[in-house]
């Protein structure tokens with residue numbers, strides 16, 4: 001992607017026209033060149049052994065967050081639960097995101113969860129975000145930029161550092177105790193985590209226009225170190 005931009009720029013420079021025309025040509029080319037490339041994880045089969053650990057940019061010591069990702073799955077509702085994101089310390093599911101058996105989106109910050117009735121996830125890519133703020137407990141889900149109602153959950157709680165981020169499996173211990181019947185099957189990408197609640201308009205812009213890929217301060221998907229265990233394909237996706 002950066003390579004192609006450079007090529008376009010050199011074409012721009014070599015075109016001998018009046019300056020204004022050159023600028024117009026270059027601007028149009030850059031628009032057509034499209035957006036950024038992000039890594040995408042393909043989980044093609046159900047397993048209790050395929051997963052990816054994600055190394056965050058800083059510890060998950062959080063009194064607020066925005067977690068966003070893009071996903072598609074062909075697993076049908078009412079078939080089973082699916083883990084979407086797991087962050088576990090030794091004894092607690094610190095920040096776990098699920099699609100529940102009945103299709104609701106479930107968030108667990110240690111202990112019982114909070115659930116959101118949303119349109120079903122499916123085989124077309126969905127941009128999914130969840131925001132939480134300890135001060136008020138305000139928790140909301142965004143699906144393709146559209147916001148759910150707000151629920152009050154885990155007021156004055158804190159997400160603790162020292163855990164492991166896992167994509168593809170739900171760990172029932174620090175890194176293990178996986179159940180194939182909860183594993184993620186499908187494609188998941190652009191997983192970013194911020195230590196604050198992003199404005200609605202920023203989340204909507206991200207969903208509407210993949211070109212403006214924003215990256216989190218806690219998980220920055222453009223640089224986060226990923227470690228694959230088992231059969232997970234990492235491909236590049238041009239947004």
Ligand SMILES: *[C@@H]1O[C@H](CO)[C@@H](O)[C@H](O)[C@H]1NC(C)=O
Nearest residue numbers: 078079080081100101181182
């Ligand atoms: C998988 O999970 C669903 C509910 O989440 C359950 O109904 C089903 O029996 C489970 N299947 C197996 C093989 O454990």
